[in-house]
Amino acid sequence: AQSVTQLDSQVPVFEEAPVELRCNYSSSVSVYLFWYVQYPNQGLQLLLKYLSGSTLVKGINGFEAEFNKSQTSFHLRKPSVHISDTAEYFCAVSDPNFGNEKLTFGTGTRLTIIP
Amino acid sequence: DAMVIQNPRYQVTQFGKPVTLSCSQTLNHNVMYWYQQKSSQAPKLLFHYYDKDFNNEADTPDNFQSRRPNTSFCFLDIRSPGLGDAAMYLCATSRDGRVGGTQYFGPGTRLTVL
Numbered sequence: 001a002q003s004v005t006q007l008d009s010q011v012p013v014f015e016e017a018p019v020e021l022r023c024n025y026s027s028s029v030s031v032y033l034f035w036y037v038q039y040p041n042q043g044l045q046l047l048l049k050y051l052s053g054s055t056l057v058k059g060i061n062g063f064e065a066e067f068n069k070s071q072t073s074f075h076l077r078k079p080s081v082h083i084s085d086t087a088e089y090f091c092a093v094s095d096p097n098f099g100n101e102k103l104t105f106g107t108g109t110r111l112t113i114i115p
Numbered sequence: 116d117a118m119v120i121q122n123p124r125y126q127v128t129q130f131g132k133p134v135t136l137s138c139s140q141t142l143n144h145n146v147m148y149w150y151q152q153k154s155s156q157a158p159k160l161l162f163h164y165y166d167k168d169f170n171n172e173a174d175t176p177d178n179f180q181s182r183r184p185n186t187s188f189c190f191l192d193i194r195s196p197g198l199g200d201a202a203m204y205l206c207a208t209s210r211d212g213r214v215g216g217t218q219y220f221g222p223g224t225r226l227t228v229l
Contacts, residue, residue: 043119101214101218107155
């Protein structure tokens with residue numbers, strides 16, 4: 001079974017500083033990878049996803065992520081964060097060979113922006 | 116705006132007293148999912164409906180049931196809640212269940228069991 005590891009449960013970052021949120025997944029076979037964001041009192045919202053093609057994926061709100069197959073990683077980055085980026089970020093994986101879009105989530109990283 | 120709505124946002128129940136959580140969607144999506152998210156843990160899929168077809172995860176306890184009377188609504192029934200069932204329950208939808216597709220989430224219902 002697939003698993004996702006988000007090693008950092010909390011990441012504090014100063015406003016306008018860069019941030020990287022780490023995600024590693026367990027399988028070395030083909031996978032689809034996702035980052036979802038959960039703002040306070042809201043549901044999860046898709047930031048970006050990797051299905052195939054270019055390993056650098058751009059998403060909403062200035063976020064991007066890089067798929068690294070050899071490292072089995074899909075780290076999320078933003079060059080300059082804003083107060084409004086304060087949220088919980090979830091990495092997720094699905095198996096294209098499984099036949100449906102079941103998502104396996106990581107435990108999340110809470111990003112706190114310090115003014 | 117098209118959206119996924121969950122009611123209530125907060126639900127308190129007593130140990131062993133049945134409870135029903137509600138989800139509705141205006142997206143007209145075929146697939147609806149229920150996830151359980153305990154504190155500091157990953158959201159965990161309980162089951163999903165592809166149209167009227169119910170798909171249970173192997174490790175979902177029998178205490179959890181679901182109904183989907185029509186495309187727009189889906190309910191989560193917990194027959195005899197235990198203290199360990201206290202969690203955030205997330206409803207999500209997707210257009211067709213295609214692998215790689217996007218899931219759209221509601222804001223969740225936080226269940227407290229006394």
